Amino acid sequence: MSDLATIDVYFSVHGFQEEDVRGKTVVIIDVLRASSSMIQALHNGANKVIPVGDLAAAGRIAQTMEAGDFLLCGEKDGIKIEGYHLGNSPLEYTEERVKGKTLIFNTTNGTKAIKKAALAKQIYIGTFLNMSSIVHMIQQCSDQVVLICSGWRGKQSLEDTLCAGTILDALGAGNQPQILKDGAKIAFALFQQYGDSVMDTIFHSDHANRLKDLVSEDDISFCSKLNTHHILPVMKDGIITFNHD
Numbered sequence: 001m002s003d004l005a006t007i008d009v010y011f012s013v014h015g016f017q018e019e020d021v022r023g024k025t026v027v028i029i030d031v032l033r034a035s036s037s038m039i040q041a042l043h044n045g046a047n048k049v050i051p052v053g054d055l056a057a058a059g060r061i062a063q064t065m066e067a068g069d070f071l072l073c074g075e076k077d078g079i080k081i082e083g084y085h086l087g088n089s090p091l092e093y094t095e096e097r098v099k100g101k102t103l104i105f106n107t108t109n110g111t112k113a114i115k116k117a118a119l120a121k122q123i124y125i126g127t128f129l130n131m132s133s134i135v136h137m138i139q140q141c142s143d144q145v146v147l148i149c150s151g152w153r154g155k156q157s158l159e160d161t162l163c164a165g166t167i168l169d170a171l172g173a174g175n176q177p178q179i180l181k182d183g184a185k186i187a188f189a190l191f192q193q194y195g196d197s198v199m200d201t202i203f204h205s206d207h208a209n210r211l212k213d214l215v216s217e218d219d220i221s222f223c224s225k226l227n228t229h230h231i232l233p234v235m236k237d238g239i240i241t242f243n244h245d
Contacts (some may be wrong), residue, residue, distance in 0.1 A: 007171075008145050010092040012151030013113040026141040027134055027167075030150035031159040032207045033088045033215075034110025034128040036223040037073070038231035040090040040101075042242045043229045045099030049240040051111040055081070058106045064104065078214045081106065089219050109150040112207035114235065117148060123128045123238060125233035126197070128163055129225060133232040135170045147184070156188075159206040159223075162198065165191025166226075199224040 010016040029035055038049050050057045058072060071085040080087030086097065088107055105111055117123055121143055126134040138145055147167060149160030165187040171177050177190050194201040202208055202219075202224045209221070233242040 006058075006181055007138070007147070007168065007177065007184045008144075008177050008181040009147045009149065009161070009168075009187045011149050011156040011161060011183065012076070012154050013109060013148075014154035015151070015156075016116070016146075016148065018116060018119050021117050021146055021148075022119040023121050025124070025136075025138075025145050026117045027124045027126040027145070027147045028110065028114050028146060028150065029112030029116065029126050029160045029163050029208055030107070030113065031163050031202065031223050032157070032205075033090060033219060034074075034105070034107040034150065035076045035125050037088050037090040038110075038125050038233060038240060039104055039127060039129050039229050039231065040222075041073075041093040041098045042240070043231055044093055046093070046245065047100055047102050047156055047241075049103045049233070050238065051114045051173060051237055051240065052104060052106045053112055053115040054108065058175050060102050061104050061193055063170060069103045070104055071098065072106075073103045074111070076108055078108070078211050089215055090222050091216070091218060106206050109152055113148050113150040120146075123235040125165070125235075126167070127223065128166065128227075129223070129229045130227070130231055130233075131163075131167055131170065132227045134167055134229055138167070138171060139233055142234050147187070149187075152207050152210075157207050158194075158211055158239040159202045159207060161190050162194055163186050165189070166195060166198070169195060198226070
């Protein structure tokens with residue numbers, strides 16, 4: 001990164017305003033589970049992902065497409081939306097289901113954060129699964145970088161903030177980078193506290209506890225894995241595709 005560049009972290013979709021990210025490079029983090037599901041879908045051959053902010057927007061886009069070309073995907077409060085093809089479990093996004101498809105994605109937290117960050121210069125999708133690809137991108141980036149934790153209903157979530165801290169630790173090779181703003185320093189401090197037990201920490205987070213009666217524990221385990229997918233999802237003109245790292 002340039003010596004002039006800085007890194008900041010916002011802790012929820014309500015923790016920033018649209019103008020805060022204008023002209024900056026943004027990474028959207030939603031560990032449980034939108035970022036993880038999108039990365040898995042693209043890894044398994046999905047053509048593209050179109051994030052939307054609500055049911056109405058998803059419906060409008062679906063009406064413009066041939067029935068066999070798209071899948072409606074997402075959840076509300078952790079539960080698959082009625083009438084949708086897929087929910088928000090990354091384990092649903094198998095090659096057999098998604099290869100060659102356009103996914104219209106609507107979730108409680110992650111896609112709303114993506115839409116709110118629309119004024120950013122560039123938007124990437126990151127989580128533990130593709131952390132090395134995100135770190136490599138930031139190392140090559142001369143812009144100001146913002147890691148946006150999607151959180152849950154406008155509140156901070158432990159797993160997203162821990163993911164941001166893990167990215168920052170990798171950037172500093174175990175030391176706190178000198179270019180961190182206050183939000184990023186908080187995320188880095190959280191990693192120092194919990195970085196040695198990421199999966200266990202996520203399993204005991206509030207969001208995992210909310211999901212435990214709705215989804216398999218395999219979802220939580222999958223989303224906690226580190227560097228399993230070497231892809232870099234990027235959004236252009238409202239559509240997310242990916243580059244190989």
